[in-house]
Amino acid sequence: MKKLLVLGNNWPEPTTTAAGSRILQLLKIFQNDGYEVHFASAASKTAYSIDFNQLLIKEQSIVLNNPSFDLYIKDLQPELVMYDRFMIEEQYSWRIRENSPETKHILDTEDLHFLRKAREEAVKKKKDVNLFNETAMREIAAIYRCDLTLIISKVECEILQTSFQIDSDKLFYLPFLVNEAEIATIMEYALPFKARAHFVMIGNSLHQPNYDAILFMKKEIWPQIRNNDPNVELHIYGAYQTQKILQLNDKKSGFLIKGHASDAIETIRKYRLLLAPIRYGAGLKGKIFDAMKAATPVAMTTIAAEGMFENTATYGFVDDDPVNYAQKCLQLYNSESEWQSVSLENSHILKSNYLGSAFAKALLTKTSQLISYKSPEINRNNFSSKMLNYHSNKATKFMSKWIEERNASQR
Missing domain, CATH: 3.40.50.2000 (Glycogen Phosphorylase B;)
Known part of the structure; x- marks a missing residue:
């Protein structure tokens, strides 16, 4: 052997x-x-x-x-x-x-x-x-x-x-x-727009690009989203969340640190939008791959989206400007027709690329x-x-x- x-x-x-x-x-x-x-x-x-x-x-x-x-x-x-x-x-x-x-x-x-x-x-x-x-x-x-x-x-x-x-x-x-059976299961159990709520971020907190993305979201993007819609929340998951991340938890602004998610896909599928404001890094982003498997559209920066979508539509949107990023998050979050159109693209993207x-x-x-x-x-x-x-x-x-x-x- x-x-x-x-x-x-x-x-x-x-x-x-x-x-x-x-x-x-x-x-x-x-x-x-x-x-x-x-x-x-x-x-x-x-x-x-x-x-x-x-x-x-x-x-x-x-x-x-x-x-x-x-x-x-x-x-x-x-x-x-x-x-x-x-x-x-x-x-x-x-x-x-x-x-x-x-x-x-x-x-x-x-x-x-x-x-x-x-x-x-x-x-x-x-x-x-x-x-x-x-x-x-x-x-x-x-x-x-x-x-x-x-x-x-x-x-x-x-x-x-x-x-x-x-x-x-x-x-x-x-x-x-991913295999064909997984894709079939993804489509069968995807939650609809109205069964979901709030925004989510996820990633190992020891990975420096993830920590930087959380800080960037906290300082530059989330205040704009929250000011436009005071009822939405951002839930942040990740293993090894240290004190410097835990201290960012802020119930008043809806910026909530949630700890480790034992099943990333099952966690992401409950939310309406995954946020990935990654400013530096390399390789493919597992969180975006998991979001597609959860039928959850993604708000991305150029670095986050890099290499993920070969010859297919982007699964959500890409924007590096904090102001534009926040506005597009709110638009996709609140538009059921636009959200549904993006969410259903996951099967085609997964079959075409993965x-x-x-x-x-x-x-x-x-x-x-x-x-x-x-x-x-x-x-x-x-x-x-x-x-x-x-x-x-x-x-x-x-x-x-x-x-x-x-x-x-x-x-």
């Missing part, structure tokens, strides 16, 4: 992050194709971490900068290893190349971290976006080192190819996924081709990749060895 090892930055939390849901989709694709799936992480589990035993996925706690991982990978010998973000590739890829040389390496970026960082800096310092930062050097190097990189947004595929000259053969576009069967088949075909290439001259016929593997393996290896020896001496 073929084996896939996924090395996680954290143990997946599908009820708190879009990344957690996406990694589970990936695991199921390979599991359904007959792979024996293993998941390993050096992180500590939380109350939200998924129980892999229920999914028949073998989990393993590992230790960073420790030779015990060498023994683990030498025994496992997986056909494929998938790194959950570039930092994990930096930490473990050299050990896998030494102890399981036939293993093929896949990087799942989740989103491009250097792009998110560049946009955050541009917003906070009010300057142009500079993609060529230190994080980009690390993340692009990891992409070159790996045999294949999964990219969640077509916009990010284009950035990698045009700004960094990454060969398209090294990239695989894989968005969020239907999972075709993406899964293409991914499995691509990875099968990788596995079949046994000669390094065939699947790594790229001097840049070879050079980066040579130098980075030396650098990360000896840094890890130094930490390993230091830890041993302190015992």
